[in-house]
Amino acid sequence: MNILELVTKKDEEKVKKLKEAMEKRSIDVLLFRLVEDVLYISGYWSSFGFCSVLFPLDGEPTIITIEDEKDFAERSWIKDVRYVNLETKEKLGDPKGDMIKIIKEWMKDRNLHKASLGYEGSMEFFSTNAMSRENWSFGISTYEALKKNLPEVKLIDATDLIYEVRSLKSEREVEIMKIVNEVADMGLEAFHKSLEEGKREIDLQAEVEKEVMERGIGYKGIERLVVFAMIMSGKNSAQAYKMYNVSTIKKLEKGDFVLMELNLNVEGYWSDTTRTYVVGKPNKEQEDIFDTALEAQERALEAIRDGVRASDINSIAFEVLKKRGYWNYITHRLGHGIGVNMHEPIPALHLASNHIIRSNMIFSVEPGIYGHKYGGIRIEDMVLSLKNKGERLNKYYRGA
Amino acid sequence: MNILELVTKKDEEKVKKLKEAMEKRSIDVLLFRLVEDVLYISGYWSSFGFCSVLFPLDGEPTIITIEDEKDFAERSWIKDVRYVNLETKEKLGDPKGDMIKIIKEWMKDRNLHKASLGYEGSMEFFSTNAMSRENWSFGISTYEALKKNLPEVKLIDATDLIYEVRSLKSEREVEIMKIVNEVADMGLEAFHKSLEEGKREIDLQAEVEKEVMERGIGYKGIERLVVFAMIMSGKNSAQAYKMYNVSTIKKLEKGDFVLMELNLNVEGYWSDTTRTYVVGKPNKEQEDIFDTALEAQERALEAIRDGVRASDINSIAFEVLKKRGYWNYITHRLGHGIGVNMHEPIPALHLASNHIIRSNMIFSVEPGIYGHKYGGIRIEDMVLSLKNKGERLNKYYRGA
Numbered sequence: 001m002n003i004l005e006l007v008t009k010k011d012e013e014k015v016k017k018l019k020e021a022m023e024k025r026s027i028d029v030l031l032f033r034l035v036e037d038v039l040y041i042s043g044y045w046s047s048f049g050f051c052s053v054l055f056p057l058d059g060e061p062t063i064i065t066i067e068d069e070k071d072f073a074e075r076s077w078i079k080d081v082r083y084v085n086l087e088t089k090e091k092l093g094d095p096k097g098d099m100i101k102i103i104k105e106w107m108k109d110r111n112l113h114k115a116s117l118g119y120e121g122s123m124e125f126f127s128t129n130a131m132s133r134e135n136w137s138f139g140i141s142t143y144e145a146l147k148k149n150l151p152e153v154k155l156i157d158a159t160d161l162i163y164e165v166r167s168l169k170s171e172r173e174v175e176i177m178k179i180v181n182e183v184a185d186m187g188l189e190a191f192h193k194s195l196e197e198g199k200r201e202i203d204l205q206a207e208v209e210k211e212v213m214e215r216g217i218g219y220k221g222i223e224r225l226v227v228f229a230m231i232m233s234g235k236n237s238a239q240a241y242k243m244y245n246v247s248t249i250k251k252l253e254k255g256d257f258v259l260m261e262l263n264l265n266v267e268g269y270w271s272d273t274t275r276t277y278v279v280g281k282p283n284k285e286q287e288d289i290f291d292t293a294l295e296a297q298e299r300a301l302e303a304i305r306d307g308v309r310a311s312d313i314n315s316i317a318f319e320v321l322k323k324r325g326y327w328n329y330i331t332h333r334l335g336h337g338i339g340v341n342m343h344e345p346i347p348a349l350h351l352a353s354n355h356i357i358r359s360n361m362i363f364s365v366e367p368g369i370y371g372h373k374y375g376g377i378r379i380e381d382m383v384l385s386l387k388n389k390g391e392r393l394n395k396y397y398r399g400a
Numbered sequence: 401m402n403i404l405e406l407v408t409k410k411d412e413e414k415v416k417k418l419k420e421a422m423e424k425r426s427i428d429v430l431l432f433r434l435v436e437d438v439l440y441i442s443g444y445w446s447s448f449g450f451c452s453v454l455f456p457l458d459g460e461p462t463i464i465t466i467e468d469e470k471d472f473a474e475r476s477w478i479k480d481v482r483y484v485n486l487e488t489k490e491k492l493g494d495p496k497g498d499m500i501k502i503i504k505e506w507m508k509d510r511n512l513h514k515a516s517l518g519y520e521g522s523m524e525f526f527s528t529n530a531m532s533r534e535n536w537s538f539g540i541s542t543y544e545a546l547k548k549n550l551p552e553v554k555l556i557d558a559t560d561l562i563y564e565v566r567s568l569k570s571e572r573e574v575e576i577m578k579i580v581n582e583v584a585d586m587g588l589e590a591f592h593k594s595l596e597e598g599k600r601e602i603d604l605q606a607e608v609e610k611e612v613m614e615r616g617i618g619y620k621g622i623e624r625l626v627v628f629a630m631i632m633s634g635k636n637s638a639q640a641y642k643m644y645n646v647s648t649i650k651k652l653e654k655g656d657f658v659l660m661e662l663n664l665n666v667e668g669y670w671s672d673t674t675r676t677y678v679v680g681k682p683n684k685e686q687e688d689i690f691d692t693a694l695e696a697q698e699r700a701l702e703a704i705r706d707g708v709r710a711s712d713i714n715s716i717a718f719e720v721l722k723k724r725g726y727w728n729y730i731t732h733r734l735g736h737g738i739g740v741n742m743h744e745p746i747p748a749l750h751l752a753s754n755h756i757i758r759s760n761m762i763f764s765v766e767p768g769i770y771g772h773k774y775g776g777i778r779i780e781d782m783v784l785s786l787k788n789k790g791e792r793l794n795k796y797y798r799g800a
Contacts, residue, residue, distance in 0.1 A: 047644030068642040092752045124539035137537035139524035206613045210606035217602045218649045242468040244447030249618045342534055352492045
């Protein structure tokens with residue numbers, strides 16, 4: 001199936017899971033306002049970010065959005081799509097006011113004006129829209145307007161519920177994430193093959209991004225794709241554990257570690273991978289560093305199974321680093337959940353995590369060794385947890 | 401001066417303007433939580449997006465951020481930088497809780513625990529951070545935590561104040577925007593020169609983005625730059641008035657209009673430009689379309705002066721389109737403000753706008769003609785309003 005069919009068709013498994021969670025928490029309606037959640041439930045990935053979905057426990061859901069995105073919105077399995085008035089060349093619009101009005105009427109029409117409404121109250125950290133330039137959030141003014149316009153409604157912060165449901169991928173989502181990571185592999189390959197002494201980090205970034213766009217758009221039906229390749233070499237690679245990664249004008253030198261953090265957003269679903277290679281032939285010490293990271297990743301993969309503690313997976317990988325003398329060179333947790341956002345809170349592969357790994361979770365496994373004399377390396381793959389093992393969704397070469 | 405010096409040094413003009421506005425509204429402290437406002441006041445452009453600035457009417461301001469961004473934050477003229485505890489490999493962190501604690505103590509230490517605090521209450525639409533992948537907003541849960549932790553503080557939604565102050569650029573900001581648009585011109589040139597029958601839209605996008613990255617990083621000290629080039633040709637170009645623009649795998653054909661929307665974020669400041677060219681030689685009708693758009697843009701530029709109504713500028717440009725028979729082919733307003741976000745509300749160059757153009761505003765002037773048999777064209781430049789005219793910040797060729 002092509003990716004847009006997978007994304008936009010009704011995902012019965014997902015709908016069922018969501019309704020069970022709503023029932024347990026006595027939530028009658030979920031209001032999704034963030035791009036990632038609108039995508040999650042409807043399959044409609046907003047470019048601009050002004051969109052929402054009313055998802056009731058009983059009855060059919062409704063999308064509210066702008067006319068400009070009609071083509072995208074009407075691909076969704078949700079057939080009731082309502083539009084707000086946008087500005088024309090002659091009149092100014094009030095899309096937010098219109099949205100509140102539609103929500104109010106919708107609740108009244110369905111006799112839900114005294115219902116409990118779940119909202120994304122603590123989701124201040126969220127994925128960008130397809131444009132990646134400006135964002136719409138669910139903020140304070142919409143929240144205040146909801147309270148004012150729905151005085152009898154019980155507002156419930158449903159953030160935890162949403163993250164919990166999102167953490168267990170449906171069969172359809174697993175298929176989507178496999179396609180996304182086929183594209184990621186194209187980027188890892190482009191990086192490996194373009195690596196060359198004398199090139200600047202920024203040149204390599206531009207080349208990888210170009211190749212991913214050119215090969216990715218059109219692949220299995222992909223229409224929208226955002227790609228970010230950050231290249232850090234030599235000493236810069238020692239900084240690659242930080243939250244920002246910047247390619248500079250530094251040239252690649254013989255013997256350098258060159259690390260690429262590759263982040264893709266393909267039709268709304270994310271991939272987050274890293275490869276490190278050496279310019280020229282690695283020396284013995286460098287080989288030992290790679291072997292150690294690889295062994296840490298492999299031991300973690302083998303230990304993954306339904307029911308195991310996420311903290312135990314992290315410990316098993318860290319044990320390898322300790323045993324081989326690299327304990328001071330790992331600075332961060334082993335991994336994080338991923339899906340419609342690049343960092344999802346469940347599961348946290350962290351020593352202090354209380355999450356349990358379940359089948360059909362998808363997360364990163366990313367041992368890193370930073371700050372020794374050669375800089376830093378990281379090997380990061382997307383991993384699907386199966387009943388008895390972890391399966392890497394990225395197949396591209398992980399060595400030196 | 402290089403761009404980072406311009407961005408990070410204290411901008412006395414800006415600080416004065418902001419304090420005058422605060423005084424008028426009786427705001428003792430402004431809390432900036434969004435990346436664009438933190439950049440605006442401190443010159444520190446966050447990669448990750450978790451950052452804030454406490455800006456008091458009296459006394460020195462304070463930055464609160466994460467240790468990972470120390471290098472960026474400590475370039476700011478604001479010398480008091482405080483850090484929240486992030487997660488380590490062994491402990492989970494609580495950056496939001498830490499931030500609230502720091503704010504609370506800061507207010508108490510300065511005897512401001514009963515002060516009025518301005519916040520970004522209605523800014524649900526905002527610029528992305530330097531990473532462009534995930535965002536932090538100022539959301540409902542932080543707002544509720546502030547109310548709880550600062551029970552005696554008077555919270556004031558300062559959105560209007562912030563947008564008003566931001567609309568008048570300081571001399572330093574004008575310099576910054578000039579550099580940003582020198583980079584934009586590199587992109588417009590790359591587009592024009594790479595245009596070729598048989599290439600796919602997506603190939604052209606990848607080529608332009610590559611060239612902008614390669615030439616832009618390092619130019620006048622630029623370290624961080626995000627570039628988005630959307631190419632729409634032939635029939636696709638007729639859709640270019642919509643809020644999303646997607647390059648497809650369609651190949652450029654002889655006689656096609658090819659439209660590029662180019663959006664740059666350079667060290668936190670935006671440029672938003674558009675060029676349209678014809679593959680091969682334009683015919684008479686096509687030339688007439690270009691002439692019309694150019695004339696509309698030129699008439700608007702000449703009419704710009706300190707004190708004129710934004711709506712009048714829009715009317716003057718639209719008169720040209722009407723007179724030359726293209727009234728039904730323009731679908732949107734003439735332009736929008738720009739700066740630390742790509743779309744800023746002031747000034748709105750719209751027929752229904754009540755804004756007055758003042759010297760040192762920067763905005764787009766972007767007449768477009770869409771939906772005729774050749775598709776659509778738009779010519780969009782960044783314009784600085786001077787006392788007696790509008791000055792285009794983009795110099796690259798605008799013809800067919």
